[in-house]
Structure formats: C-alpha cells, structure tokens
Amino acid sequence: xxxxxxxxxxxxxxxxxxxxxxxxxxxxxxxxxxxxxxxxxxxxxxxxxxxxxxxxxxxxxxxxxxxxxxxxxxxxxxxxxxxxxxxxxxxxxxxxxxxxxxxxxxxxxxxxxxxxxxxxxxxxxxxxxxxxxxxxxxxxxxxxxxxxxxxxxxxxxxxxxxxxxxxx
Numbered sequence: 001x002x003x004x005x006x007x008x009x010x011x012x013x014x015x016x017x018x019x020x021x022x023x024x025x026x027x028x029x030x031x032x033x034x035x036x037x038x039x040x041x042x043x044x045x046x047x048x049x050x051x052x053x054x055x056x057x058x059x060x061x062x063x064x065x066x067x068x069x070x071x072x073x074x075x076x077x078x079x080x081x082x083x084x085x086x087x088x089x090x091x092x093x094x095x096x097x098x099x100x101x102x103x104x105x106x107x108x109x110x111x112x113x114x115x116x117x118x119x120x121x122x123x124x125x126x127x128x129x130x131x132x133x134x135x136x137x138x139x140x141x142x143x144x145x146x147x148x149x150x151x152x153x154x155x156x157x158x159x160x161x162x163x164x165x166x167x168x
Contacts, residue, residue: 112138113138114135
C-alpha cells in the first residue's frame with residue numbers, strides 16, 4: 001500500500017513537471033517556427049479585432065471569452081492528456097523504456113489533432129506542408145513531456161518487483 005502511494009505521488013510530481021516542460025517546448029516552437037509564428041500572430045490579431053469590435057459596439061467581449069475557453073481546452077487536451085495517458089499505461093504495463101515515454105507521448109500528442117478531425121482535409125499543397133510541420137511540432141512537444149516524465153518517474157517503474165520485493 002505504501003509503495004502504491006509512493007508511486008502515485010512520484011507520478012503526480014513527474015506529471016506536474018512534464019506538463020510545463022511540454023508547454024515550454026510548444027511556446028518555443030511557436031515562437032521560432034516562421035509558419036507557426038505567423039499563424040499565431042494572425043490568430044491573436046483576429047481575436048483582438050473581434051474583442052475590440054464587440055467592445056466598440058457596447059457588447060461584452062463574449063467572442064473573446066469563447067476563444068480563450070476553446071484555446072484552454074485545446075491546450076489541456078494537447079499538453080495534459082498525452083503525458084497522463086502515457087504515464088498511466090506505462091505504470092500499468094510496467095514499461096520503463098525511454099522510447100515508451102518519449103516516442104509514445106510524442107506520437108499520441110501528434111496524433112490527437114488527426115484523431116479529433118477524423119479525416120484529412122483536401123486543400124492546397126502548402127496546407128499539407130503546414131499540417132506536417134504542426135504534426136512534427138506536436139511530436140516534439142509530446143516527446144519533451146514524455147522524456148521529463150521518464151526522467152523523474154518512468155525509469156523506476158516496476159523496479160521493486162525486479163529486486164524480488166514483490167508479493168510473497
């Protein structure tokens with residue numbers, strides 16, 4: 001029982017550090033990738049234009065609040081869910097490999113937008129390149145979060161059983 005509580009606390013601490021690490025990787029990627037930077041700037045300007053238009057018309061900026069809520073939900077799904085799912089699956093399966101946490105979390109994070117959308121969008125060739133770049137960015141973001149989790153908690157999964165301290 002004490003071992004289970006210890007694993008839960010260590011896993012929670014590791015997730016507490018893995019999520020901000022993934023967030024920092026996403027922020028850096030969005031700032032330094034020219035395509036993502038332009039997309040982010042255009043989106044911010046469009047949101048600001050909508051909010052200012054609502055305020056000028058004497059209405060509360062509900063559109064801006066909905067935008068912020070949508071972005072917060074998307075960030076939660078992209079930054080919290082993949083490390084959590086990878087960590088829980090790794091703990092249950094007893095996986096402690098670097099590849100499981102790094103690549104597994106990266107693949108899950110990169111796949112989430114594709115899974116949410118369901119199908120590929122027909123469009124211009126430039127759109128496909130932008131989606132591929134975004135998929136790569138999300139893979140790196142998930143990989144960073146997964147690696148941070150692995151460094152803190154993933155390497156020690158199942159070690160007590162390996163030493164023979166298991167149930168007798």
